[in-house]
Amino acid sequence: MAGGRVYPSNNDTTDGVPNNLSVLLQNQRLHPLFIPGSSPSPSFLGTRSMVSFEDSLKTNRLKRSIFKMFDEQENGYDEYLEECFHQPEKKRRLTVDQIQFLEKSFEVDNKLEPERKIQLAKDLGLQPRQVAIWFQNRRARWKTKQLEKDYDTLLAMYNSLKADYDDLLKEKDKLKEEVLQLTDKLQTKENERRNSEFSDVKPLLLQEPSQKPIVVSMAACKQEDIDPDNIPQYYSDEFHSSLLEAADSSYPFEPDQSDLSQDEEDSLHPPASLSNFGFPVEDHPFWSWTY
DNA sequence: TTGTGTTTTATTGCCTCC
């Protein structure tokens, strides 16, 4: 705010407002006027109309307002109009005391019933319309303040939620990293296990030609599946190429399904989702033929 | 003194309720 308002502290009788009002307000006692429906308070004079009606009379609405105000006045219509037209056109501010009085009344009830409006106007020496306008503007200010409060509250809630969300994101990333590390460990272990199994087989495949080689060593390959009479000549080209063919195949020896238990079958045909803990393996040495 | 920003008072037009 460039300026900011400093209200003059007038505890005197400025604009006809008596001293006792200040005392009353200082003592924080509620004037009977603050309570709707209460008995009339001792009236005190204040500023008279601050409204210039000359231009306003152009509109029917203002005419209505004036007639309404006339109804609320004790003086006659002619006298009232006369008084109105001789008011200075200057807009005058309410005194500190008047405002304090209105504020107190507003705290009690921010809506203004007609009787209370008239009584307030009488006691403050204002036009009832001025009182109504003051309440209207005051409600608008209250609403703006309330909106600001609500905004601040919502902003605080948003910031809190966002902080929680960010924390959760960090935790998620941390857990993700942990899963990756554990998966790597598992994969390494599995590879090592398979390599050790393979190393058991390899020496047999790499025997000297003078010895009788054992070509197949698979847990799933049963002894009776191998018919010694049908085994081709070892080391012949034909046998060699058949081995190569078998090595290219991803699943060279299909065991008889009826001969396998479910567990054995699963071990030979691991579901994709379960094989290697759900992680794809490009080349599976255990399932490949090597020699 | 003047320009500028803020606050307050008041008006206007529209809407809702009875």
Place this chain on the structure above:
DNA sequence: GGAGGCAATAAAACACAA
């Protein structure tokens, strides 16, 4: 249709810096 409320706005009053 009248009364009253509200949002938008005008205009006066006021504070303050330059």
